[in-house]
Amino acid sequence: xxxxxxxxxxxxxxxxxxxxxxxGSLPEFREAERAYWAAERELESRLEYEIFNHFDxxxxxxxxHLAKAYYLFGLGLRQEVLSALGS
Numbered sequence: 576x577x578x579x580x581x582x583x584x585x586x587x588x589x590x591x592x593x594x595x596x597x598x599g600s601l602p603e604f605r606e607a608e609r610a611y612w613a614a615e616r617e618l619e620s621r622l623e624y625e626i627f628n629h630f631d632x633x634x635x636x637x638x639x640h641l642a643k644a645y646y647l648f649g650l651g652l653r654q655e656v657l658s659a660l661g662s
Contacts, residue, residue: 590646
């Protein structure tokens, strides 16, 4: 059962493209994205590569897990299902 739920909700190959298309259609998202990339470039230029890279990787992992949780909660899944998917 866990594999079926994971395939339906987490391994859907169409979700990233659909999210990207949707976000690209929002002017406020595009502006926020430009501001983010500018801030990232500035931070990277002020830090050593290893320090910045470590931060970037940790932030990316964290944001991916947070986005997945918001996505699953947005589907209205119960906590028991989320816990099963997480294990």
